[in-house]
Amino acid sequence: MPVNLTKNAIEAISVGDLNLKPLVQVLEIRPVSSVQERYRILVSDGVDTRQALLAVHLNLKIKSKELRIGSVVQLVEYICSVVQNRQIIVILNMETIMTDCEIIGNPKLSLDANSASQGAASSTITATRQPEVRKIFAPTPKPSTGSPCRSGSSGRTSSSSMSIMSNGNTSLHNPNTNASYKPSPVYKKHGAVVRNEAPAHIIPVAALNPYQGRWAIKARVTAKGDLRRYNNAKGDGKVFSFDLLDSDGGEIRITCFNAVVDQFYELIKVGKVYLISKGNLKPAQKNFNHLKNEWEIVLHATSTVDPCPDDDRSIPERQFDFKSINEIENVENNSIIDIIGIVTNVNPTTTILRKNGMETQKRIVILKDNSGLSVDLTLWGDVCNREGENLQEMLVSGSFPVLAVKAGKVNDFSGKSVGTISTTQLFVNPDTPVTQILIQWFNEGGKDFASHSISRDVVPGSSHNEIRKTISQIKDENLGQGDKPDWVTLKATISFIKTDNFYYTACPLMIGDRKCSKKVTKVASGNWCCDRCDQEFELCDYRYLLQIQVQDHTGLAWLTAFQESGEEILCCSAKNLHLLKYEQDHARFAEIMHSCLFEKYIFKLKIKEEIYGDEQKVKITVVKAEKVKASLENRYLLTAIKDFVFKNSKTQKIY
Template sequence: MFTGSANGKRESSIRGRMSINLTANAIPAIINGDVNAKPLVQVLDVALVPNSNNSQQQKRYRVLLSDAVLSHDAMLATQLNDRITTGQIQKGSVVQLLDYICSPIKNRKIIVILNMETILRDCEIIGNPKPYMNSALPTVSALADNTGGNLSRSNTNSTSTVQNTSQSNTQNFRPTIQPAYQPPPVYKGRGAILKNEAPARIIPIAALNPYQGRWAIKARVTAKGDVRRYNNARGDGKVFSFDLLDSDGGEIRVTCFNAIVDRFYIVIEVGKVYMISKGSLKPAQKNFNHLKNEWEIFLESTSTVELCPDEDDSIPRQQFSFRPISDIENVDNNSILDVIGVVTSVNPSVPILRKNGMETQRRILSLKDSSGRSVELTLWGEFCNREGQKLQEMVDAGFFPILALKAGKLNDFNGKSIGSISTTQLFINPDFPEAHSLREWFDREGKYSASLSISKDNIPGGVKNEVRKTVSQIKDEGLGRSDKPDWITLRATISFIKTDTFCYTACPLMIGDRQCNKKVTRSGNARWQCDRCNQEFEECDYRYLLQAQILDGTGLTWVTAFQEAGEEIMEYTAKDLYLLKHEQQDDETFGEIIKSRLFNEFMFKLKIKEELYGDEQKVKITVIKVDKVNYSSESRYMLDSISKFCRQ
């Protein structure tokens, strides 16, 4: 450790004609690996690093540090640039180094200052410091013998400066220097090696920093995001990222843009181990990067990514930091976290229209754990069809699986809940201790114990933000009469279906990426004509425009169901019923089909909005989604409703 100390912290405005002790032997100790102390040093010079390659690059400053005996160059991390521009650090300033590293660059070592505190802004130069010579000076451990006495007589002449100036301090300066990091054997790739270019050394992810020379990391891909497209002032582009984990537990995100996406997206596979080198490191964007690493790797045209042919068991498949559900109540919104729980309910997947006009799928689950709490988990996109469908089948069969979620995003809208993102991973009934412990708890007592939800309006069998209502509440509460439509979920029975206008003939032509769907009529030559497209064609499309009356225990109302919802209700295509009624004129069969659909119970997702018809305002109720009633989920819903009522 360092010896010597400042006489307490002083106001930065004090000028330095007073006595102050810099930390003895700070410079050689830092250069030789001791970065655990917080030495007091003086700034001898400040200079802006020339930037001829890229004028848009952020400014970097070089400072010359002194311990009153020796001096050495240091680079200031960019987040400390304001210390220079505001004058907190200038020539003569005495500072305390709080966080720093020492990196080899082109056969010499540079101190990289990550954090510091100004003790004196302005002070006269202390001592008569000489430059520290990396290649000539001995290590700090060689400055003192085992008894803390004289320096070794075998030192060369180039070390005489250190011997003469440091000998008085060596008796009370016996730093414990960690041995320099020795990298494991370099992974032997089969590619050609450039002339006079030594192989990059393998280092742990935790040791990466922007000021290193050539490096390589060996790590396993734990997550891979989709390719995302963007548009900004520079034009259109695309980007994707993947996460890495090495044998020391270090994690870091790797990001690729544009042409680099085309080069590496297909190459990268989750679960595989790769050797990666020649990337650039930049500060991690914490708004999008949840990993515990200050840096992020950006691959470039010169970067290399090589698949390691042999499996490396020393690198784990995944690394979790599970939080009990009860702890999530106190976690900040938008945090990324890992959670494990028992799946107690799974809702059907429903289509959702995004703000960009694209449709996606959403499915909501309920998780509980031994903390006595449950939470709502929302799956988006392909998660709904892959893991989501499997989970629903398991729960419907009466088996409640264990689900481990890696990298879910917390939101606190309408209570705490978790949602999947592009880098989320789901593990059903995983084989690790936390899952086995949770299974034992659930089978022993968990299935019989109630849990308190941290997600408001969390109703098993229901859908988030779509409140259950009855038919009578639509009118009593004036739903649909505000500026925005109301969305509700209603369990009801079909009591009547209008058969004269149950569907219409539609234009099949595409306008851009969407079908026209405008109503078409027969032309004189028995072809179909669309006035909107001003074209004729032999075949048209048939789309539902189903008007039905639905009822529950509180009343009845009319609803309109379009194509997908109509097919769910009728279990026939609109074309089949149209041809049966109008072409084959088989009224008896048609009538039997209509009767078979009456008095069936469904779960209706309804959109309610007041619209203008002529001069009259009318409330229109549209069926957005319809599902058969899952009586297992409905039973849990009623039990949960009773439980909540009893707690009031």
């Protein structure tokens, strides 16, 4: 079956025609050194050839053998870029027309218009060398039919590229190029386009890659970060970022530093459309950039940011990728997600003290959807007063608004919750199909539906969120081995308490409004001495340091109980117990120690890995201990059974 490659396709691409969609043939495939796996190919129009670079997502065509030496392909999307003074075609999308084919025409190595150094390497493949070329590029046996092309097992033929001739023969050609390509008048009498003078070509955000020369993107600003100041080894500086969305749904973040901040900060407005070019493309810093793009743009002094006079309605105002609340349970900690739900409660604002000593505000908003679950949304900082007060007023007035959260951060402490960060955006009753679905469900009975919270696993009767674990779970889940301690509750029976060293002697001196409580030693004078306070005193305190063995139906564990939790377990002060053992009544001491054995307790535990000498060990500390109360425990078990049945019932995503 004769194949007509697009004539003069290489010349057309070289002078900037990006709408041709030509048919070309692959003469060579080889990998290139890169951070990502990439392939460079040599394409031919039957006369000229040109090096081309495949986009990463096209690698699968090579691995699946759909694209191989000799394949005839149609270039659907591509750009022509200059890399190291060499003109390269960057192929963004293409279709394989014929998988296997003999070499077509007499292709020659083209002289790169932007690199005179290639001239020495350029050569024409003459007819006398044609057998050698076929041996190198396409070691495919000639089909028995005598046709120069054959369709492989995985080959595909584009219907748009096939035409049935009147004589019955089938001819494969490009429908847009029945004749030889003729350059547009704008390119006539012009040589190679100088890189810095070439007009920027508007391309989709998804097509941006570091191999391009001049480019421009047209997109809407969906979010603008605050102006932040920083200090590092290079000195003081300032930075801000903004997010863009184009008409194809592609998103990318742009960052500006120092003098560029002054140039563009006031110009950038959320919701406006801009034409942007001359920026540097760099790998996205995923610690700070949550957008689904492997690249981000850094603007410099010569970058251009031009507001578009006519707002392009083809570019949406915003884009969501909602997860229903039942999906959040399986999302990893610190993930950035979009969620939507009905606001059912807004808690009052509270002030908390951060580790750096600064105060901040916190407010909890509860969202529910028709997956049967609810989740806590934590508002931080000024958002508590702005959006938080607005939501609270709407609830007081009797309405239950739909709240969409874009770029919320997942937290898995004491259950799953979502919190706001600097780039989080909140939208009340957004104009989306999901909003109407939620409102209809809520009005048709969802309002009265008792949803289960994925943010709390509450022990009935307790005022705190508590995650119940077994001893085997503590070990199997490697609790305490992260950067932060784990806080869990455990129902277990005390099986043994060490009675030899159950306390330590402590400093009774006051430091501010609390006791020092550091360990003290007895000196030659008979007094006690505290190294921290650097003082001596006649009497010391006695504080618990209990080593307790507990067990449940899954195994054994050793816990450490200090003063307050020790008193909760033994119902006696450490000082009185010391006097009973060594001075008053040893039998009474033994009775107290045995009184708590084989009793069931609810322990609130802090689990953290610590270093002892040169060895790391997981230390389990008792924060609070209470004897099991039958009524509360029965309520807990009934609730746990109900939740287990509910979670294992079939839930359905709403959008």
